[in-house]
Structure formats: C-alpha cells, structure tokens
Amino acid sequence: MELDKMDENDWKYHGEGNKSLVVSHLSRVLRLLKYPAEDSENPPQMLLFSLQEVVKLPLEFVRQLSIKVQHQRPAWRCDKVMDIYSGCALCLPNLTSPALHQPTHTPPLCIEIKPKCGFLPSPKHVSKDIKTKVCRYCMHQHYKVANGKWKRRSFYCPLDLFSGNRQRMHFAIKHLIEEPQNNFKVFKGGQCIYSSKEGSDDSPDMTSLLHHLRPYFLYANNRINSHMTSKAVLNDFIQVLVNALLSGGGGVGGVVTDRRVEERSFCEASIFNKERIRHGSRGLPSDSVLFRILQTQMLDTLDIEGLYPLYRRVEQHLQDFPKERTRLQIEGPYNEAFLEKLQKCPAEDDGSVEYAVAKVHQYRVAMTAKDCSLMVALVPSGEEEQEDNEGPPAFSYSVSILDLDPKPFDSVSRQLRLDQKIVSCYLRTGGALP
Ligand code: ATP
Ligand code: MG
Ligand code: ZN
Ligand code: MG
Structure with a gap:
C-alpha cells in the first residue's frame, strides 16, 4: 500500500461499529475513527495502542472516502461521522479475506x-442477587x-x-x-x-x-x-x-x-x-480462542460494584497528585510495563493506590475482552x-480476534x-x- 498513491475508488465500505468505520481493499482494511456529529469541533484523538498499525493517510483521500461511503452507511449509525481531520487510521489485515483463499475455488x-461476557459475577461483590x-x-x-x-x-x-x-x-x-x-x-x-x-x-x-x-x-x-x-x-x-x-x-x-x-x-x-x-x-479446551477470551474477561474479579471504590481511590489520588497520571499509565501506553502492572497486582487490598490502579487496569482489559469480536x-x-x-x-x-480497543479510564463511572x-x-x- 503506497500512502501517497491512495485512491478512494479502490476502497469499499466494509462495515462499522460504534467507534469506527472500516473500508476494505483486497487483503487490507482501514479502520477509521468516528465521533458524534455534534462534536465537530473536537475530533477524536487516536489512542495509540499499536503503533506499527497506525498509518497517516492523505487528507484529500480521507475526505473523498468519507463522501464515497456515506450512502452505504446504515442510517442508524449516522449519528456519528467519520474523522476526516486527523488522517490517522489503523491498517489491519482483512480478516474476511483470509490468505488461504484461492480465488479459483469457492470463496471462504x-x-x-x-460473544460478550461469558460468566456471572461472584456474589461477594454485587448488591443485587439477580446479577448472580x-x-x-x-x-x-x-x-x-x-x-x-x-x-x-x-x-x-x-x-x-x-x-x-x-x-x-x-x-x-x-x-x-x-x-x-x-x-x-x-x-x-x-x-x-x-x-x-x-x-x-x-x-x-x-x-x-x-x-x-x-x-x-x-x-x-x-x-x-x-x-x-x-x-x-x-x-x-x-x-x-x-x-x-x-x-x-x-x-x-x-x-x-x-x-x-x-x-x-x-x-x-x-x-x-x-x-x-x-x-x-x-468446559472449553484451554487452547481455544473462546477460553482465552473468557480468561481475560475474568480479570474483572470484583464486578463494577466492587471495583468502583478502587476507581474512586485512584481518582482521589490523581486529584492530589496530578503528575502521577503518567507513572500510573492511566492513559497508557499499553505496553509491557502496563501488562506488568496488571500482572503484579497483590492478591489482597493493602490500601495502596498501586493495588487500586492494578485492579482498574485489569477491569479495563476485561472490558476490552467483553467487547471484542471473533472472526x-x-x-x-x-x-x-x-x-x-x-x-x-x-x-x-x-x-x-478483532476490535481490541483499550477502554478509557473514565469509562468506569459510566459502566457503574x-x-x-x-x-x-x-x-x-x-x-x-x-
Ligand atoms: P464496536 O461498536 O463493536 O466496538 P468498533 O466501532 O470498535 O465496534 P470494529 O468492530 O473494530 O469497530 O469494526 C467494525 C466492523 O468492521 C467489525 O464488526 C467487522 O465487521 C469489520 N472489521 C473490523 N476490523 C476488521 C478486520 N481486520 N478485517 C475484517 N473486517 C473487520
Ligand atoms: Mg466491534
Ligand atoms: Zn444469559
Ligand atoms: Mg470496539
């Protein structure tokens, strides 16, 4: 894909979710961000979760593309518009066009x-019995x-x-x-x-x-x-x-x-x-994709109700020490160090902000696994x-697996x-x- 020779005619509307719009061309897709139509003054910031997949597209290409795909978009998704200002997109392999496919044979x-969340929360943390x-x-x-x-x-x-x-x-x-x-x-x-x-x-x-x-x-x-x-x-x-x-x-x-x-x-x-x-x-075979998704979802051990007080602890800490945001990786980056924070979480709450942050991070990762798709x-x-x-x-x-967006820190209060x-x-x- 040559970024300076992008032609909107090559790319066709492929689908969209709540947050992004996807176009495809042969074995690649471009995943562009969307944002509420009324927020046109505040176009979204791309969360840089996976640096090597992010491409910077010519703005003229993106503008033409948004016009081209508009009439194919379902009406109920049109409360959001495609981001045409940043020029940023994720360039991903097209999972609906697997490489094993030989064009002369039957199409794949x-x-x-x-799948959404595959387990019930533990009775320990929920206030309403029905949730169990x-x-x-x-x-x-x-x-x-x-x-x-x-x-x-x-x-x-x-x-x-x-x-x-x-x-x-x-x-x-x-x-x-x-x-x-x-x-x-x-x-x-x-x-x-x-x-x-x-x-x-x-x-x-x-x-x-x-x-x-x-x-x-x-x-x-x-x-x-x-x-x-x-x-x-x-x-x-x-x-x-x-x-x-x-x-x-x-x-x-x-x-x-x-x-x-x-x-x-x-x-x-x-x-x-x-x-x-x-x-x-x-039970699921331990090497199946479903098993791995479920294991990740189960990083949500406290349910939103048990997690919320810990989220508040982190919020309070950040109010008192705003500079801690970076060290605690509240907005990422979602790298090895982030994973380490997640894995080194103490088993018991020792009252520390480190424990609270680790649980919040685990919850956010679990939320991503509850929202992902499999192909x-x-x-x-x-x-x-x-x-x-x-x-x-x-x-x-x-x-x-697709659609693995990190969930923002403040999504926790919305979830509650x-x-x-x-x-x-x-x-x-x-x-x-x-
Ligand atoms: P959601 O509302 O579920 O969070 P989203 O806005 O995060 O969705 P995606 O689910 O990533 O967006 O993409 C929207 C749709 O585009 C997917 O449901 C899928 O059909 C298609 N799609 C996304 N990525 C790919 C890919 N790599 N290969 C093929 N199709 C894809
Ligand atoms: Mg999706
Ligand atoms: Zn059910
Ligand atoms: Mg998504």
Whole structure:
C-alpha cells in the first residue's frame, strides 16, 4: 500500500461499529475513527495502542472516502461521522479475506461473533442477587428492547456459547443467527451477506443466508444431487462453527474444569433446558480462542460494584497528585510495563493506590475482552478429500480476534451507571417474564 498513491475508488465500505468505520481493499482494511456529529469541533484523538498499525493517510483521500461511503452507511449509525481531520487510521489485515483463499475455488465464509461476557459475577461483590443468576447480556436485552434499540429480544446467551458444551453452543449460535443484532455477521468472499438492521421490524433474511450456505454443505453425504432441507444446511453450518470454536491453536490443550467457574456458568434467563445436558458441562479446551477470551474477561474479579471504590481511590489520588497520571499509565501506553502492572497486582487490598490502579487496569482489559469480536474463517477443503465422508463437509478454519480497543479510564463511572440502569430495568420489567 503506497500512502501517497491512495485512491478512494479502490476502497469499499466494509462495515462499522460504534467507534469506527472500516473500508476494505483486497487483503487490507482501514479502520477509521468516528465521533458524534455534534462534536465537530473536537475530533477524536487516536489512542495509540499499536503503533506499527497506525498509518497517516492523505487528507484529500480521507475526505473523498468519507463522501464515497456515506450512502452505504446504515442510517442508524449516522449519528456519528467519520474523522476526516486527523488522517490517522489503523491498517489491519482483512480478516474476511483470509490468505488461504484461492480465488479459483469457492470463496471462504467468515463468521463474525461478538460473544460478550461469558460468566456471572461472584456474589461477594454485587448488591443485587439477580446479577448472580441472570447474565449481563440477557438483562441488557430487556433494557435495549425497553429503550427501542431493538424490536425483539435475542435468546442468545453468552454463557451457553462459552460453556464448551456442544449442545449449548449449538443452541447459542442458532439464536445468534435468528436475532443477530450486532453480535453476528456472515461474510462470503469478503462481502457481508448477513447482518441485522437496527430498529428495523424485519428479521434478517435467513432464506438468503441459507441460499448462500447451501452449496458449501451439499458435497457431504453424496448430497450433490439429493435434496437437503434448510434445517439440515443450518445444522451443518452450526456444527462446523462449533467445531471451529472448540478447536485449538494446534497445541495439546486439555479441558479445564474449574468448579468455581462452573457454578457461575449457567444463566437462569437462558431458555436452554438444563436437563438436556446429559453428561454435564464440559468446559472449553484451554487452547481455544473462546477460553482465552473468557480468561481475560475474568480479570474483572470484583464486578463494577466492587471495583468502583478502587476507581474512586485512584481518582482521589490523581486529584492530589496530578503528575502521577503518567507513572500510573492511566492513559497508557499499553505496553509491557502496563501488562506488568496488571500482572503484579497483590492478591489482597493493602490500601495502596498501586493495588487500586492494578485492579482498574485489569477491569479495563476485561472490558476490552467483553467487547471484542471473533472472526471464524471457513475455507472448504478440496472435494477429493470429502468423498464418502459422513457428517458435515471438511473445512479448514482459523479463528482470530478483532476490535481490541483499550477502554478509557473514565469509562468506569459510566459502566457503574449503566449497570444500575440495566439491573433496575430488569427487576422492573424483565425478571417477571419468562
Ligand atoms: P464496536 O461498536 O463493536 O466496538 P468498533 O466501532 O470498535 O465496534 P470494529 O468492530 O473494530 O469497530 O469494526 C467494525 C466492523 O468492521 C467489525 O464488526 C467487522 O465487521 C469489520 N472489521 C473490523 N476490523 C476488521 C478486520 N481486520 N478485517 C475484517 N473486517 C473487520
Ligand atoms: Mg466491534
Ligand atoms: Zn444469559
Ligand atoms: Mg470496539
């Protein structure tokens, strides 16, 4: 990519989240920041988390690009505008266009999942009992529907996805497909072919998804000329996804069963019937990406309620000693020294600001892991390998993580307010309903 020869015509709109807009060109994407339209005097500052990925783009290119993609942006995302002033962007590998893809063969399928938080907080730190029974995602669903963000509640529960139990994972993915919201997308050959439209009454087009998926699943079981029901296509698709999510990085990872964790891994709001787990929960293989995400999420050991007093301690300290901001790495940089602070956290609160800072840092990292997405790339194996195969066809797969933004220090106080709103809304409206 030659930065002085950037042409907006090469780049196409790829997608966006709450904070950034992404354009793609072949094997690369550019991730540009967005900010609220009414803040046009205060364009955002790029958090320099990963220096080598940041590129400085010609401003004219960025301006033309923002005009070009504007009409492709979903209306509900347009309360924010793309940053056209800094010229800064992250240049990342395009995870929907994996390198293993050979253009002459069937295009790869890439499935993006934003799993959210996969465990319940410990009863020690929470003031409302319901938080130890119903997971944050399920409670948040009621809040979002009550506030009109989504028309329908999703029956996806992250605790099912993170369970490591095949049936529960299957169930979770089925509900992600039925109500994808912003937690599920499918890309084919780098193009998004399935996602949700916020605020819309329409369900996403499952028939069209199945139409795209069918050819990938017809090969197996000599189904080439035979009929395959939509239900079977969907089941095979989900089964392949579960396999990919349970697969490891090639190492020999065992299954970790931690009793304390197991008790906190079932959500009462999930409509998955507990009795259907005949052989008990399995737990995630320790070399799976899901396991690593969950471990990182669990750095949030105190829940926002237990953390907040420590956050206040740090805030007070910074008021008294403003110069400490740098030493304590409140705004980063998120480097080795930051990681060390996080890892060297004493087990017990000794009343120090160091302990408080370490817990706040851990919480922020956990928040990043609760907000990240994973991309499962499925590349069909050659047909010859599939002959007289039973079950779904073979794919080679890779699982990567995206959207790993550091959460700002002051997001902690916002989190406390949001937590209170979600819990009280659930107790008011949702808790009574099945
Ligand atoms: P969120 O609101 O979830 O925090 P965000 O604003 O931080 O989102 P991202 O999730 O990083 O933005 O990017 C928006 C979308 O762009 C993603 O959901 C994904 O579909 C796509 N995307 C981002 N990075 C990549 C990548 N490296 N390769 C392919 N697609 C990507
Ligand atoms: Mg995202
Ligand atoms: Zn749940
Ligand atoms: Mg993000």
